[in-house]
Amino acid sequence: MAVLETTDSTFVADTATGVTLTDFWAVWCGPCRMQSPVVEALDAEMSGKVTFNKMDVDANPATPQEFGIMSIPTLLVKKDGEVVDTIVGYHSKEQLTTLLDQYID
Template sequence: MVQAITDKEFETVTDSGVTLTDFWATWCGPCRMQTPAIEELEQEMGETVKFSKMDIDQNPATAQSFGIMSIPTLMIKKDGEVVDTIVGYHSKDQVKEVLAKYI
């Protein structure tokens, strides 16, 4: 299962290895479309990538600190550094292709 995280947990969860954080909100239609793709990727790639999601309405500080203006936004970090950001809905295969560059 994709881990739901808070502003307080963000740096700890995403500080090592390859991580993908899905910034979303309950009212966002494209975010709801993105969720199944992320959950499937977590099943396939959970051994090599840590997947998490953050509700920006509940946890606005992290989204604000990274200048996230549109959701869904998928932030990919490697060893604590942001290496890629994907904005808007993307298919499972599209996201997997981006992740493959950092594994």
């Protein structure tokens, strides 16, 4: 499975069930370009347990504003539609695996 592109209009539906991780990013953001391959690798390993999305903050400003996202990359973790964790900045695959494992039933 691939990391899904989500938008302001699809975000709620895309993150409504199960454990989801949304990567808020922008094309001009260097740390975002470092984070993206990590998220893609996790998607390949954790497919079926976690749904991975990404949102371009420049093209979709409403959702980042709603969640108070001021810096990118920001990774927003939701479980059954409720925010359970927010992390800012680059994080390794190991760090993210540890974080996500606590929310998987």
